Amino acid sequence: MTAHAPIIRLDCKSQSYDWGKLGKDxxxxxxxxxxxxFAAKENTPYxxxxxxxxxxxxSKVFDTDTPLKTILNATNLTEKLHQEYSGDLPFLFKVLSIRKALSxxxxxxxxxAGDLHARFPDIYKDPNHKPEMAIALTPFEAFINFRPLKEIKANLTQFPEFRDLIGDAVSKQFEVQVDKAGESTDAKDLAANKDVLKLLFKTLMESDEKALxxxxxxxxxxxxxxxLNTKGGLFELVxxxxxxxxxxxxxxCAFLLNHVKLSPGESIFLAxxxxxxxLSGDCVECMAASDNVIRSGLTPKFKDVDTLxxxxxxxxGPADAQILHGDPYKGLKNTTLYDPPIQEFSILRTRLEKEQETVEGIAGPSVLIVTEGNGKxxxxxxxxxxxLDAKAGYVFFISAGVAVTLTGLGDGPFTSYRAFCT
Known part of the structure; x- marks a missing residue:
């Protein structure tokens, strides 16, 4: 397999951050x-x-020091994407293993992003946005978006410490608005609801450290x-x-944000x-190729509360509405499409036993990782x-327009995820 073949196996870099799972876990x-x-070290977080x-x-071409970028061109990326993204892939594809919460x-x-990069280039490293999608590989937990307003109101009552930190005046203002229009879909009511939710969140984020x-x-x-720490639910989470x-x-923030639990194959999109x-678990994640993060809590890193x-x-809104299950892809029995409302990427998941499935050529480039099992x-x-052999951990770059046939060898599920852009 040469560097100019339509499908190229890659060597990919692991990152060691404090929140990662340790060693072979x-x-x-x-x-x-x-x-x-690669050899895992027992107490190193991966x-x-x-x-x-x-x-x-x-990433590099497998078993060489050749960077992937150096072999990308107008043919294997398409001329349009090669020009638009200056010879880079439009997306960054990842696997995450989470032992403790991210920020x-x-x-x-x-x-x-452009404004932040211009003003604070040491913190916000590029002018690009960073929409993300995560698909669970194992049972997976996350916070995503704000809870329904009635749930937040109930938490102000059930958790008096939360209410005392916010203060009675802001808490009552929030409760009055929720009672008045918490479930309204009228544009003026929605705007007023968001205003009072913003006030509540701002008050929490700017709370006095001693009072906190x-x-x-x-x-x-x-x-x-x-x-209560052993009973599950919000008490255990907090x-x-x-x-x-x-x-x-x-x-x-556990009282304000939806706490979602994903089963393998379920996903969330983060606009x-x-x-x-x-919060915990393993997932595949894809994002636009940016490093911009505005943080406000659960982190020792720089917090930009005002910007957030x-x-x-x-x-x-409700947690269930945040969970995506994917859709059948072009009538294929074993392949699911996760298609967020952005141009940089979509993801295919193919899961096979002792069977075969052909995915027709995709108009743009893609990267495929085998997450379990053995196949071809x-x-x-x-x-x-x-x-080519395709075992757990094998990663491949697939050129634009190349049809691919995946075969499971029947000694267990053969599962792959494929990020692509068209």
């Missing part, structure tokens, strides 16, 4: 072990596996005294977040200016058929 480490040079051309972790965060839209610590101590003491990030304002945080409060959309990947080039 990490799905990232398990998949990275497909590279002969958080992310990067697949793409991002300069902070560029409460949002990603700026393109206009805000006092109320969080009261809450954790009450949870422990009543044995207790766990405080253990991971003691006395952090992000712990109280610009929407609050979210991954100003940029959020303050959309709210087959393609034709100028009349010659090529069959």
């Amino acid at each position: 990490s799905k990232v480490a398990e998949l990275a072990a497909a590279s002969p040079e 958080a992310e596996l990067w697949m793409g051309t991002h300069p902070n972790g560029p 409460i965060q949002a990603h700026p839209d393109k206009k805000l 610590h006092e109320q969080l101590d009261k809450l954790i003491t009450r949870i422990q005294a009543d044995g 207790y766990r977040l405080n253990e991971q990030f003691p006395k952090d304002v992000g712990v109280f 610009a200016n929407e609050p979210h945080a991954y 409060v100003k940029c959020l959309t303050y959309n709210y 990947i087959e393609y034709s080039n100028t009349g010659t058929k090529t069959v």
